[in-house]
Amino acid sequence: MVTNRRTATSCALSAPGLSVAGMEGRLTGWGRTAPTTARLCAPTTAAEAAAAVRAAGERGTLARGLGRSYGDAAQNAGGTVLDMTALARVLALDLERGLVTCEAGVSLDRLMRLLLPFGWFVPVTPGTRYVTVGGAVGADIHGKNHHVSGSFGHHVTRMRLLTAAGEEVELTPGEELFDATTGGMGLTGVILDVTIKLLPVATSLMSVDTERAADLDDLMRRLEATDHRYRYSVAWIDLVARGAATGRAVLTRGDHAAIEELTPRQRRDPLVFRPRSLPPAPRGIPGGLLRTATVGAFNELWYRRAPRDRRGQLQRIGAFFHPLDGVPEWNRVYGPGGFLQYQFVVPYGQEATLRSIVEQLSRHGCPSFLAVLKRFGEGGPGWLSFPMPGWTLALDLPASVPGLGPLLDRLDEQVLAAGGRVYLAKDSRMRPRTLAAMYPRLADFRALRARIDPHGVFTSDLARRLAL
């Protein structure tokens, strides 16, 4: 209809050797909200990826990993989306120095299975193993060890990026484009392969200390006092509890277990890693099943069952880091309306804001199972990278909660006023203005993109929504 508009090219499917023909696909993020349609290509080689980028139509193209970002970060309405999970070879492994080079579509699950038997572990893992290395760099993800180890990008020693012109460039830390790409949400190009510095471990078990905190102040005191003693630290807060119990929590902190901590039987195979999986969550769950009352009962049970104080408990990696990975497709529990995750950070010194936000969420009666609270260490050089020194809180909320939009808008303002920010990999609803005020280097990011990608080859629904 628009006169003389080029009709969108049919993916790079005319390009030889592309493994998946240009199927139209309806895509959402992990929260299953705001679906849009794009043409999908699954390049199996860098050359195929380059061909797909060069053939991008006027609605552009975007790399997608395992779609574990919650909102619209890995969608590109009307354009092309490159499913990177077929570009998944491990290219080099240096077991002496603990370096792995792999293509961007390799998942952290795969890396753990490959590396643990040799006594190496990924330097940063999020709450799920099912993310790709490309997605880990694209969102510059953080784990329970952020206060000690920083974000994922901190452990990347080099990467290869496919630019808008379809050319490959080699990037190392400190370069502008490297820093814009870590946390750049796929908008600077397609990450082809990455070299990651690994963490040596003696066993595949975790030695975990668990404590209960009666309320939010008690929790923050405990975290402040002793977090530095642990490599991994996180607290789960019950947001349904109100009154004096507001913010009651369970802290789980620990490190990789040393050989000496294992039983003689466990010592026979100290690096074994065989995560188990339950059947997928049932489909077709009606919305509204997750009411505040049900969730409250669950949270109560969970709090009571947690040990008041237990030291040195041995846990498997899956149980400690990725408890939800045991139930494939657990995101369907929220029903057809989908859900979102709200994650923000406020700097140290802004505890009053954190406290007030926890109270507002709990007063609103959000049926949120658990919120995760953690202390961040130093931020990294990524221009749009999320972590900064401070308290970060993350919680899942069904999209159908009445008044959710205005509530979260108010919280955004409070986070912003406290000098904090909201995480792009989780966002699905922020205002462009608020986002821009939270990320001071957004102007540089936009300028860089305008320079290296003047035709806007790389774009996403997130980028359109937030004017990145």
Add this chain to the structure above:
Amino acid sequence: MMNALGDPQSLLVLGGSSEIGLATARRLVGSRVETVHLAGRPSPALDAAAAELHALGAQVHVHDFDASAVETHETVLGKIFAEGDVDVVLLAFGVLGDQEQGEREPLAAAAVARVNYLGAVTSGLLCAQALRRQGHGALVVLSSVAGERARRSNFIYGSTKAGLDAFAQGLGDSLHGSGARVMVVRPGFVRTRMTEGLPDAPLATTADSVAEAVVSGLRRGSETVWVPGALRFVMSGLRHLPRPVFRRLPL
């Protein structure tokens, strides 16, 4: 882009001075809409709508658009979509016409059909193409209960809405899987300019109630919205009344 809570950022109103259209735009500007395109025939009412939405903080663009000039639609709409993605299109133009005049002067009846039906066919198809190309977006069509079953007293208007309604449903099905969708809205009697001077019908409602229903329908991803909701059941009763009975109803 539509966000996770179903709030759009950009809106195009075809029939930009429509009271229902303006009430809807007002609500949407109150949440996330920052860009509004008002397409309509130049008039003080159109300018006033633009001024009001601008004062509410929206960037407003006004475009000359005559629904009955079907051959111009491609150019007008092409220009609008070239300016950027449109998350929601509200097809709000329509004329009630004068039934008695239409029965006397068939060309007057044809003029009603030309706006309500023909104008919606061209502009609806063009918008659907554009939304399909975007891979996302909703086309909201203001149909009417009058189209559910044509009444003796109002069958010229009613039949144009029946045609529009059927067209919009089919168009919605054609968009299935494209990322774009159609939402059909069937208000009953709404107190606006269009119904000025007419006696209130049962279940009469306001432009703002229709707007509210549109916004919540967008949030829920509804395909059909009745305003007020009770009309859905009333109409499913009326639909199956035998003709001799229906004819004698004082509707």
